[in-house]
Each structure stands twice: as C-alpha cells, then as structure tokens.
Amino acid sequence: MSRRSSRPRRPSATSPRAVPAPEVTAASPCPCGRPAPYAECCGRLHAGAPAPTCEALMRSRYAAFVVRDAAYLLRTWHPDHRPDVLDLDPGLRWQGLEILGTTDGSAFHTTGTVTFRAHYLDDGTPGSLHEKSRFVRHEGAWVYESAVFTD
Template sequence: MSRRTSRPRRPAPVVEASPRITPASPCPCGLPGTYGDCCGRLHASAAAAPTCEALMRSRYSAFVVRDAAYLLRTWHPGTRPPSVDFDPALRWVRLEILETTEGSAFHTTGTVTFRAHYTDDGRPDSLHEQSRFVRHDGAWVYASAVFVD
C-alpha cells in the first residue's frame, strides 16, 4: 500500500506506534478477532501471511500501528523504498477489500483491490488502489500498485 497526496511533503518526524492499539484491541484490518491474534502475529513474525489478501490486511494494519519494519520486510526488494515515513496528521480508520484475484497458497501472484479510509488533519478521505503481490523466497510480498481513482 502506498499513499499519494496533493499537498507538499513535510519532513516526517519519528513517530511511535499508535498507543491505542494493544494486543487485545480489535484488529484494524477489519476481520473479527484481536490485533494480537490476527495481524499482530504477522507483525511479530510469529506467522506468515498465507494469502495476498492476508498480507494486504496486515500491511494496512502496519500503517495503522506505524510498523515501518514490517512494511519494509514485506515489500519486494526490487521496489522497496529505503524507509517508510508516517505523516503524523494522517490516521487510517477503515479498510474495505473490494476484490481479490489469485493470491492463494496455489498461486505465485495475486492482486487485491481495496479502499483504505483515513483522515488527514481531521478531514476524511480514502485511497482506492489495486496492489500486486508476488511470492519472493516463498513468502508473499507487496510488489506494486495502481491507483484506481
């Protein structure tokens, strides 16, 4: 998942993980269950995403909790940026999975089309994107994206 913006980029300060998400919190990805039992396990490297949709959900949750290490670890090395900067004015609030193609245990590629809702300085907006995932060294990784809107 990437983010586009029309306003000038400001320097990104060091931002700590969101204090309101705990292992007992509902998982930000939208699936039933707690963060600790869902995406938190993937963030902690206790499990790997079995599908590209699971990876997409866990990457969204990583943006919510501001886990740059997980985002970089699950980004294809050919397209991975040197770092991930988090905008302190931006808050991710909800993820909608709109379509998934391939991306199961039997595939080597897959796509997930989604809409991620956020607020930017309190103003609601959303990001509509189709992300492409590939298997790299046996694990699903984010490769690239196309903005739908």
C-alpha cells in the same frame, strides 16, 4: 503530492521502527477489519508469522500503517521496489479498510491482486485511498510488489 490530495503522500524517510498508535493494543479489534484481536490477527504477522495469502498480507500491511510499523512494511515490500526508508505521516489516521476484490493469491498461486479502499483522516480531513495492489511470492513469502491507484 499535496497533503490535501485524494491520496496520502508517498513514503520517503523515517526510522523503520514500530511506533504503535496508542489506541491499538494486543486486545483491541484488529485494524484490518477481521473479527479477531490484533495480537491474534495481524499482530502475529507483524511479529514474524508468514501471511498465508496475499489478502492476509494486504490486511496486515494496512494494519501496519495503522500502528505505524514501518519495519514490517519495508520487510514485506518486494526488494526490487522497496524504498530505503519510510515516512509515515503523523497527521494521517487510518479509519477503516474495505476489501473490494481479490484475484489468485492463495497458497497455490505465485501472484495475486487485492483491490481495496482504505479510509483515513489527514489532519482531521476525511479521505480514501482506492488501490489495486499486486503481490508476488519472493523467496517463498508473499510480498507487496506494486499498485495502481483507481481513483
């Protein structure tokens, strides 16, 4: 996939260590778009709290891309589909998340989907990723399983 395509390039290789973007702090608004500080919202999940729904997991995974927490992304990826390592493009800056729809994915379900649009700047060029992600419960926790790109 080219760097200037409509989607960010696929993950491949890097150290799975969290490297927060300098503009996100514990007191910053959460990048996922919810009206709570990062530390009280997705930061809790990044620190190990379980996601109660697949939408909460999806939002926290988006926030993990923003703060460059590759370890969290790998940890919340279904082991049958997870890459060995993750390459987070340093030229990509995530700008906002729109949740377009969800199916199932509550405490009473074992599967769920979240359709969303994530906006980004790729070395200053705007773009968006429109995706329908599928989540499943694995060993009692929500994990990302797969996605269909809708654009």
